[in-house]
Amino acid sequence: MRAVHFGAGNIGRGFIGSLLAASGYDVVFVDVNGQIVRLLKERGEYRVIVAGEQREEQWVRGVSALNSQTEREQVIAAIAAADLVTTAVGPHILPAIAPVIAAGLKQRLAARQAPLHVIACENMIGGTETLKQHVFAHLSEAEQQLAGESVGFLNCAVDRIVPNQTNDDPLAVTVEPFFEWAIETRNVIGAVPPIQGAHFVADLGPYIERKLFTVNTGHALAAYLGYLKQYETVQDAMKDSAIRADVEQALSESGAVLVKKHGWKADEHRAYIDTTIGRFMNPALSDDIIRVARSPIRKLGPNDRLVAPAVQYCALFGNVPHGLAKGIAALLRFDDDRDVEAAALQQTIAQHGIEGALRQYAGLESGHPLVAAVREEYGRMEKNKS
Numbered sequence: 337m338r339a340v341h342f343g344a345g346n347i348g349r350g351f352i353g354s355l356l357a358a359s360g361y362d363v364v365f366v367d368v369n370g371q372i373v374r375l376l377k378e379r380g381e382y383r384v385i386v387a388g389e390q391r392e393e394q395w396v397r398g399v400s401a402l403n404s405q406t407e408r409e410q411v412i413a414a415i416a417a418a419d420l421v422t423t424a425v426g427p428h429i430l431p432a433i434a435p436v437i438a439a440g441l442k443q444r445l446a447a448r449q450a451p452l453h454v455i456a457c458e459n460m461i462g463g464t465e466t467l468k469q470h471v472f473a474h475l476s477e478a479e480q481q482l483a484g485e486s487v488g489f490l491n492c493a494v495d496r497i498v499p500n501q502t503n504d505d506p507l508a509v510t511v512e513p514f515f516e517w518a519i520e521t522r523n524v525i526g527a528v529p530p531i532q533g534a535h536f537v538a539d540l541g542p543y544i545e546r547k548l549f550t551v552n553t554g555h556a557l558a559a560y561l562g563y564l565k566q567y568e569t570v571q572d573a574m575k576d577s578a579i580r581a582d583v584e585q586a587l588s589e590s591g592a593v594l595v596k597k598h599g600w601k602a603d604e605h606r607a608y609i610d611t612t613i614g615r616f617m618n619p620a621l622s623d624d625i626i627r628v629a630r631s632p633i634r635k636l637g638p639n640d641r642l643v644a645p646a647v648q649y650c651a652l653f654g655n656v657p658h659g660l661a662k663g664i665a666a667l668l669r670f671d672d673d674r675d676v677e678a679a680a681l682q683q684t685i686a687q688h689g690i691e692g693a694l695r696q697y698a699g700l701e702s703g704h705p706l707v708a709a710v711r712e713e714y715g716r717m718e719k720n721k722s
């Protein structure tokens with residue numbers, strides 16, 4: 337079995353590539369990072385360090401790599417011959433990799449009809465569906481129809497915390513022990529792709545929302561509130577009892593939405609929240625606040641980790657979730673100049689106020705009750721700023 341994986345970064349090497357190799361796939365990583373591609377080609381293996389109560393090392397073997405900028409034809413040929421194409425590049429990169437995936441599909445469709453599955457492993461709702469739209473924009477109608485018969489685009493939810501890496505070996509990747517990869521079977525063609533440890537589900541909706549509105553919501557609160565208090569890592573922020581209480585409150589609010597909307601059992605969801613908070617506090621990892629806070633405009637999106645559960649909470653319960661509102665306010669205060677989205681967000685706020693930013697990026701009109709709550713929290717943070 338052959339898998340082509342776009343994005344040999346933290347989650348690509350530390351989670352997806354490692355699981356695919358363990359499942360028996362020959363994994364070809366595709367990346368634009370020349371050093372990582374070169375080292376993967378030279379060595380054909382790398383180390384995953386699982387940092388839990390004990391430290392465990394696992395070797396991922398039999399991998400290779402291609403540079404999507406300089407080896408485009410080889411990437412196309414690899415896709416044409418693959419059983420599986422996966423991505424972990426970041427939502428904003430999906431349009432950039434779509435043309436080469438489309439070219440691979442064209443070559444494949446001309447030669448054979450064996451099933452191919454495509455899975456985008458990004459932190460977003462409908463990630464693979466979004467990738468499919470980008471890919472299909474490069475195919476003719478006839479090619480789209482053919483692709484519909486043999487290419488299955490499967491949405492998924494990926495969960496494993498893989499922080500920025502500080503190992504001397506640039507290929508080694510330190511990860512947390514926990515992982516969960518839920519893959520929707522709705523668009524499977526033929527048999528489900530054999531992936532050890534993946535959880536195949538008929539309907540991804542409850543799983544992606546549980547993950548995004550718990551792990552990513554809580555992480556975002558910890559990061560944005562931690563940034564305001566000048567902590568460097570999520571672990572340090574979570575030791576601050578006030579921040580931890582705010583994270584707890586926001587997760588109780590998003591949890592109420594998840595329990596009511598998807599029927600997750602309240603006690604089981606409480607255990608899921610507790611596990612998640614334990615993961616944020618893992619003393620064997622050091623997770624930079626700047627990494628978790630990255631791309632605040634994306635994270636302010638109407639379908640993303642803060643605004644989506646907050647809006648749904650308002651609609652379901654008829655009042656405002658103040659913990660989530662505080663998280664949104666803290667995001668609006670994120671002004672680290674190393675992050676291009678943070679700079680753009682601050683410019684929008686300077687020109688149009690926070691109401692303008694909430695309208696533009698979150699789709700929230702000024703009359704929405706959440707806006708007043710965010711404004712109040714935002715003002716309070718200004719007063720407390722020292």
Ligand SMILES: NC(=O)C1=CN([C@@H]2O[C@H](COP(=O)(O)OP(=O)(O)OC[C@H]3O[C@@H](n4cnc5c(N)ncnc54)[C@H](O)[C@@H]3O)[C@@H](O)[C@H]2O)C=CC1
Nearest residue numbers: 343344345346347367368424425426427458459496497498
């Ligand atoms: N790190 C984590 O804990 C988790 C990350 N994710 C998601 O996984 C995705 C990737 O995140 P990370 O691995 O953390 O980021 P990363 O920055 O470590 O990895 C992204 C990789 O994509 C590569 N890349 C960029 N443009 C490319 C292109 N045009 N073609 C091929 N490769 C390209 C980069 O060089 C980099 O190696 C994101 O959507 C993130 O939300 C999901 C769950 C966990």
Ligand SMILES: O=P(O)(O)OC[C@H]1O[C@](O)(CO)[C@@H](O)[C@@H]1O
Nearest residue numbers: 459496497551552555556628630
């Ligand atoms: O990867 P994103 O969407 O920028 O957000 C960072 C978040 O994603 C993760 O990397 C993985 O779930 C978390 O560590 C964090 O909540």
